[in-house]
Amino acid sequence: MKRSAAGWLFVAPALVAIAVFFVVPVVGALAMSFTDFDIYALADLRNLRFVGIDNYVRLVRTPLFWQALSNTLYFVVLGVPLSILVSLGAALLLDSRFARFKAFYRTALFAPVVTTVVAVAVVWRYLLQPRYGLLNHALAALGVDPIDWLGDPPWAMPAIILLAVWKNFGYNMIILLAALQTVPAELYEAARIDGANAWRRLRDVTLPALAPVLLMVSILTMAGHFQLFAEPYVMTQGGPAQRTVTVLYLMYDEGFKWWNLGSASAVAFVLFALMFAVTLMQLRLARNAESA
Amino acid sequence: MNRRAVAVNAALAAFAALTLAPLAWMASASLMAPGEASVLPPPLLPRSPTLANYGELFATAGIGRQVANSAFVAASATGLSLLFNLGAGYAFAKLRFAGRDATFRTLLGALVVPGQVAMMPLFLMLKQVGLVNTYAGALVPWLASVFGIFLVRQYALSIPDELLEAARIDGAGELRIFTTIVLPLLKPIVVTLAVLTFLGAWNDFMWPLIVLTDRELQTLPVALAGLSREHVQDTELMMAGSVVTVLPVLVLFLVLQRYYLRGLLMGSVKG
Numbered sequence: 001m002k003r004s005a006a007g008w009l010f011v012a013p014a015l016v017a018i019a020v021f022f023v024v025p026v027v028g029a030l031a032m033s034f035t036d037f038d039i040y041a042l043a044d045l046r047n048l049r050f051v052g053i054d055n056y057v058r059l060v061r062t063p064l065f066w067q068a069l070s071n072t073l074y075f076v077v078l079g080v081p082l083s084i085l086v087s088l089g090a091a092l093l094l095d096s097r098f099a100r101f102k103a104f105y106r107t108a109l110f111a112p113v114v115t116t117v118v119a120v121a122v123v124w125r126y127l128l129q130p131r132y133g134l135l136n137h138a139l140a141a142l143g144v145d146p147i148d149w150l151g152d153p154p155w156a157m158p159a160i161i162l163l164a165v166w167k168n169f170g171y172n173m174i175i176l177l178a179a180l181q182t183v184p185a186e187l188y189e190a191a192r193i194d195g196a197n198a199w200r201r202l203r204d205v206t207l208p209a210l211a212p213v214l215l216m217v218s219i220l221t222m223a224g225h226f227q228l229f230a231e232p233y234v235m236t237q238g239g240p241a242q243r244t245v246t247v248l249y250l251m252y253d254e255g256f257k258w259w260n261l262g263s264a265s266a267v268a269f270v271l272f273a274l275m276f277a278v279t280l281m282q283l284r285l286a287r288n289a290e291s292a
Numbered sequence: 293m294n295r296r297a298v299a300v301n302a303a304l305a306a307f308a309a310l311t312l313a314p315l316a317w318m319a320s321a322s323l324m325a326p327g328e329a330s331v332l333p334p335p336l337l338p339r340s341p342t343l344a345n346y347g348e349l350f351a352t353a354g355i356g357r358q359v360a361n362s363a364f365v366a367a368s369a370t371g372l373s374l375l376f377n378l379g380a381g382y383a384f385a386k387l388r389f390a391g392r393d394a395t396f397r398t399l400l401g402a403l404v405v406p407g408q409v410a411m412m413p414l415f416l417m418l419k420q421v422g423l424v425n426t427y428a429g430a431l432v433p434w435l436a437s438v439f440g441i442f443l444v445r446q447y448a449l450s451i452p453d454e455l456l457e458a459a460r461i462d463g464a465g466e467l468r469i470f471t472t473i474v475l476p477l478l479k480p481i482v483v484t485l486a487v488l489t490f491l492g493a494w495n496d497f498m499w500p501l502i503v504l505t506d507r508e509l510q511t512l513p514v515a516l517a518g519l520s521r522e523h524v525q526d527t528e529l530m531m532a533g534s535v536v537t538v539l540p541v542l543v544l545f546l547v548l549q550r551y552y553l554r555g556l557l558m559g560s561v562k563g
Contacts, residue, residue: 006466007389014380020397021414021432026405028413041417094305098297101304101417107549111315114545115550116495118513119534122520123318126527132330134317166311171556178557199404228498234517248408248498251516254500261412268409276404 012060019204037262055266065267067242068250069274071157076225076278079161083221084161084214086165087172094173095180106177109281110170117167121234124163125150128235154240160231162246172217179213180206215286219279226275247271315538318466322346322531329527331389345532355536357508358515362494365427365511368417369434370486377485378438381444382474386451396445399438407433408498415502430511435494439559440485446558447481450473484555487537487548491541512537 007173040047058064058132090109092101113121127133128149136146149159183206191201207214232238238245238253245253247267255264321329323341349355383389384396413433415424423429451474459469475482497513504510510518516533523529545552 004389007383007387007392010379010383010387010466011395012471014441015395016374017436018402018438021435022402022405022407022410025410025413025417028416029409032412037412040307053340061350090307093300095306098300099304100301105304105308107546109311111542111545111551112311114491114495114535114541115538116516116541118497118511118517119318119537122313122516123314123528123533125520126321126329126530127314132332132527134313134336136336166314167313170311173430174553174556185361229406230513230517233497233501234520251408252498252502255412256415261416261423262304265409265412268406272406272409275406279404281377 007016008180009113014082018213029268032262033265033269035262037260037265038229042259042261043228051262055263056270059266059270064242064245065250069270070246071244072226072228072246072248074157074266075161075164075228076222078158079164080218080221082161083165083225084171084172084218086169087176087217088214090173091176091180092206095138096179100244109173110168113170115167115191117230120167121231124159124166125235128159130292150236151240154246157238160228160235163231163235164225164228168221172221174212176210177208183209193255215282219282222278222282223275226271226278247274306380306427313529318531318534318538321528322535324528324531326526326528329531330525346536348529349536353519353533355512355515355533358510358512359536361509362537365430365500366493368427368431368491370489372431372435373489374482374486375435375439375442377480378475378478378482379470380436382448382478383443384441385448385549386474388451388455399441403438405421411499417474418503424503425506425509426517427509430500430509433499434489440489443485443488443555443558444478444481451477478530480551481550483517484551484558487544487552488555490544491552494541 006132010044014282034050035041035050036049036051038047080262093099094106096107099105101154127135130148130151133149135149137222140146146153149155187205187209188201191205196204215218218262227248229252230245233252234247236244238249251267251271254260254267293440315366317336322345323337323343324338325340325342325344328335344535369512384392416481417429418424418432423432455473456469458474464472494511495513497517500511500514501517504514507518516530516537519533
């Protein structure tokens with residue numbers, strides 16, 4: 001067997017699977033987003049019509065689309081920095097030379113990451129319950145009045161952010177911890193000799209050393225946050241007052257509840273474009289900050 | 293000096309307690325009698341622990357079926373993912389063929405497309421061939437993954453070429469080299485890929501929700517989401533359902549933690 005042929009034979013099954021079950025559907029979704037594919041087309045393809053950019057135009061004119069977009073951006077803009085901040089705090093604590101039982105704490109703090117999102121969303125729905133939920137009882141001990149987390153429109157998304165931070169911070173914590181351990185000890189030693197206190201060492205030594213990892217972590221975390229779906233599906237069903245309808249939630253409802261698959265495909269591509277644009281923006285900002 | 297050590301360890305303990313609290317409460321409430329969690333002040337521990345909720349879950353709601361579905365789908369997804377990704381990852385690392393690097397770069401480029409974009413056409417394709425509402429339909433997205441190929445390739449890069457050359461000089465075919473020399477060396481990454489895939493498939497929600505509408509075929513997360521809409525008031529029952537869903541993956545993670553975290557760290561260097 002020729003080695004070149006062997007190489008192609010080894011990769012062929014995977015490439016074919018990815019082509020058939022990913023590339024073709026993605027291209028198909030783009031095509032579908034320019035059609036009126038709905039429940040009638042689902043029954044009989046002869047009902048399918050090409051409608052140009054009508055789906056996109058209609059989306060832009062739908063208030064719920066803008067609501068979903070702003071809900072998603074709210075979740076991303078507030079949730080991503082908060083999540084990374086908590087990850088960084090946990091990583092710094094674990095990296096501290098004073099910390100004991102590191103392996104145990106690392107596992108404990110990471111545990112929520114491997115849990116099933118649907119199951120923990122169910123758990124949190126009860127923790128957030130206004131009357132019997134433990135969160136309100138803990139807050140009451142601090143003198144805070146009960147909050148109707150999932151029933152009061154302004155509080156619903158913050159509640160989901162809380163769950164998301166709890167569920168996900170361990171992931172970035174592990175990555176940041178690994179990065180922290182590669183910062184040379186001499187740098188800290190030198191800073192200490194220069195009389196820098198803990199805060200200055202964090203600001204002038206640790207954070208600059210972590211910058212590339214923080215950039216990567218924020219890009220990946222953002223991509224994940226744009227895909228919020230299961231939490232609102234389980235906890236709020238998009239409510240109250242549509243304040244937790246996300247872009248992906250809208251796509252699911254359009255596509256698989258109302259069977260407007262053409263319009264759902266358009267929603268999917270808007271999400272893709274948005275994620276792509278935000279990632280590019282982040283990379284550009286990082287490059288500018290580097291050269292500045 | 294000593295004060296800071298106390299502060300760091302106290303902060304870690306508090307942090308870990310807060311993180312584990314929701315899971316601990318889930319387990320505790322699942323052992324409470326029906327209605328026990330919804331009294332004031334809400335109890336932290338069951339008065340007299342009972343497995344009644346689990347009994348109802350399996351006997352009345354018949355969740356054993358969904359446990360089996362989840363186990364089957366996750367195990368099959370793992371097997372398929374190994375079958376498709378191991379050979380491809382190895383070839384991208386160690387075999388020379390025309391267009392190899394360009395193909396690999398294209399694959400990595402595909403990572404920017406969120407998977408949900410493919411879901412509408414994929415559903416129609418599966419409907420066309422009658423795979424909606426089948427295990428096969430749920431498994432299709434797990435066949436091959438760019439991430440899996442990437443993971444295996446990064447690991448396989450460390451296999452010394454001399455080893456493979458020596459086998460070739462001895463007249464071994466490429467398939468034989470792969471099965472007898474390469475696969476044993478890839479064992480750690482095989483475990484890593486297997487854990488990541490199993491947990492991913494077990495926890496997956498959106499695609500199974502779309503493709504498995506028949507309750508008899510549903511996986512645990514889909515069934516649990518449905519149950520939680522029907523049993524809003526049954527806190528203790530729902531906590532038992534959450535424990536049944538979460539416990540297997542949590543245990544699997546605890547046992548194979550080292551391999552899981554390796555995959556997480558390797559995956560994160562791709563940026």
